[in-house]
Amino acid sequence: MKIETILTTKGSNVFTVRTTQPVRDAVVLLVRHNIGAVVVLNDAGELRGILSERDVIRAVARDENLTVLTVGDLMTRQVIIGEPGDDATAVLHTMTEKRFRHLPVLDQGRLIGIVSIGDLVKLQLDEYQGEIETLKTMTNGE
Amino acid sequence: MLPATNMRIAIIGSGPAAFYAAEHLLKQDNLTLEVDMFERLPTPFGLVRGGVAPDHPKIKTVTKAYTHVAENPRFRFYGNVEFGKHLKLTDLRQHYHQILYATGAQTDRHMGIPGEDLAGSHPATEFVAWYNGHPDYQHLQFDLTQERAAVVGVGNVAIDVARMLCRSPQELKETDVADQALAALSQSKIKEVYLLGRRGPAQAAFSNPEIKEVGEMVDADVFTRADETHLDPLSQHALATSGDRSLNKKVEILQSYATRQPTGKSRQLIIRFLVSPVELIGDKQGRVTKMRLVKNELVASETGSINAKATDQFEELSVGLVFRSVGYRGVPLPEVPFHERWGVILNEQGRVIDPATKQPRRGEYTSGWIKRGPSGVIGTNKPDSIETVTCMLEDLAAGQTLTPAQPDPATMERLVCERQPHYFSFADWLKLDQSELAQGAAQGRPRVKITSVNEMLRATGKV
Numbered sequence: 001m002k003i004e005t006i007l008t009t010k011g012s013n014v015f016t017v018r019t020t021q022p023v024r025d026a027v028v029l030l031v032r033h034n035i036g037a038v039v040v041l042n043d044a045g046e047l048r049g050i051l052s053e054r055d056v057i058r059a060v061a062r063d064e065n066l067t068v069l070t071v072g073d074l075m076t077r078q079v080i081i082g083e084p085g086d087d088a089t090a091v092l093h094t095m096t097e098k099r100f101r102h103l104p105v106l107d108q109g110r111l112i113g114i115v116s117i118g119d120l121v122k123l124q125l126d127e128y129q130g131e132i133e134t135l136k137t138m139t140n141g142e
Numbered sequence: 143m144l145p146a147t148n149m150r151i152a153i154i155g156s157g158p159a160a161f162y163a164a165e166h167l168l169k170q171d172n173l174t175l176e177v178d179m180f181e182r183l184p185t186p187f188g189l190v191r192g193g194v195a196p197d198h199p200k201i202k203t204v205t206k207a208y209t210h211v212a213e214n215p216r217f218r219f220y221g222n223v224e225f226g227k228h229l230k231l232t233d234l235r236q237h238y239h240q241i242l243y244a245t246g247a248q249t250d251r252h253m254g255i256p257g258e259d260l261a262g263s264h265p266a267t268e269f270v271a272w273y274n275g276h277p278d279y280q281h282l283q284f285d286l287t288q289e290r291a292a293v294v295g296v297g298n299v300a301i302d303v304a305r306m307l308c309r310s311p312q313e314l315k316e317t318d319v320a321d322q323a324l325a326a327l328s329q330s331k332i333k334e335v336y337l338l339g340r341r342g343p344a345q346a347a348f349s350n351p352e353i354k355e356v357g358e359m360v361d362a363d364v365f366t367r368a369d370e371t372h373l374d375p376l377s378q379h380a381l382a383t384s385g386d387r388s389l390n391k392k393v394e395i396l397q398s399y400a401t402r403q404p405t406g407k408s409r410q411l412i413i414r415f416l417v418s419p420v421e422l423i424g425d426k427q428g429r430v431t432k433m434r435l436v437k438n439e440l441v442a443s444e445t446g447s448i449n450a451k452a453t454d455q456f457e458e459l460s461v462g463l464v465f466r467s468v469g470y471r472g473v474p475l476p477e478v479p480f481h482e483r484w485g486v487i488l489n490e491q492g493r494v495i496d497p498a499t500k501q502p503r504r505g506e507y508t509s510g511w512i513k514r515g516p517s518g519v520i521g522t523n524k525p526d527s528i529e530t531v532t533c534m535l536e537d538l539a540a541g542q543t544l545t546p547a548q549p550d551p552a553t554m555e556r557l558v559c560e561r562q563p564h565y566f567s568f569a570d571w572l573k574l575d576q577s578e579l580a581q582g583a584a585q586g587r588p589r590v591k592i593t594s595v596n597e598m599l600r601a602t603g604k605v
Binding site: 001002004005007008009010011012013080081082083085086087089090091093094097103107112125126127129130131132133134135136137138 | 203207483515
């Protein structure tokens with residue numbers, strides 16, 4: 001299945017912050033929307049990185065003063081980018097292998113959404129459940 | 143506090159997603175919800191009736207579960223009633239607390255190549271709707287005097303179409319294929335059918351039972367090519383690390399077809415991989431005569447997804463009939479927000495989203511293919527519809543519903559009668575169903591479908 005399937009039911013909101021914003025702004029977004037990461041853009045609106053719970057926790061562990069830091073200071077810069085047509089199973093494998101949990105998705109250079117490992121697991125569960133459901137009705141129908 | 147009147151819900155569409163949603167809504171013990179289902183055609187069940195291949199009768203037994211839902215006294219079916227034509231959104235807002243759109247994905251995506259619209263080149267869904275007796279598609283003509291046909295795509299619709307083109311008249315007679323299609327397909331001159339996959343055997347979407355089934359057809363041999371089913375290093379690695387035994391089996395079956403020898407059957411199904419049509423070429427009359435294919439290689443994207451990349455090698459394939467099955471998209475509903483790029487109703491977990499405010503539109507929901515796009519099998523619509531219904535119940539509990547002025551069944555029935563006197567109730571459908579089954583029994587077939595709305599009206603004594 002394509003990761004596009006996940007994005008179709010997520011509305012068209014993608015939560016983003018600018019590199020220059022205080023870390024607190026990003027943390028508020030994470031908490032308010034109950035999400036694990038936000039996409040970071042520069043002032044020109046280009047993707048520059050991702051800021052996840054992990055980045056914040058690591059900074060806390062290093063005793064950094066979060067009140068003076070900007071999103072740009074803490075974000076992960078090396079980001080793997082997805083396309084709408086990418087295969088969900090392949091993405092799940094890559095996330096597991098490379099230990100990341102959020103994938104920004106670009107369509108012809110434009111940010112159209114973010115796919116989390118939780119979304120991918122749910123998609124796979126629904127897929128299996130759907131197959132079981134179909135088999136169940138077919139055998140009961142005998 | 144819940145209001146004294148029953149909460150009333152309208153569902154647009156009557157396919158699997160619609161019925162799974164109705165089922166989940168009606169089984170809420172603490173709520174007495176009423177569900178009215180509206181369907182454009184007189185007959186219910188969407189693609190189970192109009193999409194599932196005639197030679198897959200077992201899959202259609204799922205309608206028994208839907209019929210059971212329809213027996214609930216709090217459920218009503220209004221067939222032959224079209225949203226946007228007989229009933230507008232403003233009408234529904236007057237009569238219902240919540241509205242659910244479950245209208246599916248009704249059109250094909252285009253291949254986007256020159257010659258796509260030549261005579262003899264068709265969307266696969268039109269052919270499917272035609273052989274399944276959908277009243278809107280019975281006027282179509284497919285030139286089955288051609289000897290070579292190509293089906294572009296390797297999903298389950300593509301393989302259904304290829305299989306139906308290869309079935310013998312005897313095999314077809316044992317199905318509920320529409321009479322007109324039965325007659326035309328029984329006279330078919332097709333000798334070779336090509337099924338064309340853009341990527342390799344390890345990426346093909348069809349299931350193992352489907353791929354085994356084409357190896358067991360009465361009067362058609364199936365072949366693949368060794369050079370196209372041999373796995374490239376990327377696919378080999380993906381297969382080895384996936385631990386997916388059924389995928390390994392699929393590749394094995396497809397490779398085994400490369401070593402088969404012709405057994406003298408009348409038709410051949412040739413499954414090709416790593417090719418994409420780049421142009422359809424026609425004769426002076428504008429009829430397709432051949433197809434230009436580019437050979438693809440596989441490349442891995444950053445996310446590990448294996449994609450097709452065109453090479454500089456081309457070939458030509460002589461074909462007189464082409465069916466494209468490269469994806470489906472939903473059709474926008476009047477006054478309902480639509481996402482053009484994805485071909486779905488703009489939504490969040492099934493709540494319809496207003497594009498301007500990015501907030502949910504009160505009382506409007508969606509489920510099934512018009513919500514998530516065309517993916518999965520029939521049963522996949524169950525978890526999908528449950529997700530939507532969960533949102534609906536949350537909003538109900540929070541009092542976030544529409545506030546209809548006339549939320550009672552009798553007023554609604556009067557309105558439907560006024561706008562569409564020839565509407566079909568579920569009892570009407572059951573009558574039609576019995577008559578189709580009886581006609582089938584008389585001919586030794588599972589069912590003979592009635593394929594025009596007028597005939598349906600006559601069969602149920604409405605005209």
